[in-house]
Amino acid sequence: MLKCTNSPVQKQIDRNNGRGGLAHVGLRVENAQAAFNFLKAEGFHIIDPAPRSGSRDTTVFFIHPKSHDDTSFGVLYEVVEDTKNA
Secondary structure (H helix, E strand, O other), rough: OOOOOHHHHHHHHEEEEEEEEOOOEEEEOOHHHHHHHHHHHHOEEEOOOEEEEEOEEEEEEEOOOOOOOOOOOEEEEEEEEEHHOO
């Protein structure tokens, strides 16, 4: 099997000694820009500078696992707007 040693998923697998685990959680929203603006204003650590095109006609952005100074999610969150069904 081909191993991509620098991918975020592979790094997580390596950290978990090959046991797998939760890579990220996707949250569907009606409006990615509104969600982005709200979370940014609330002080969340957002990885992307703005919502961007994702796969299958979606708009996405990611929230860092160490998402907030007060409360850490501990897992990567992907916020997804399905632009086909908007």
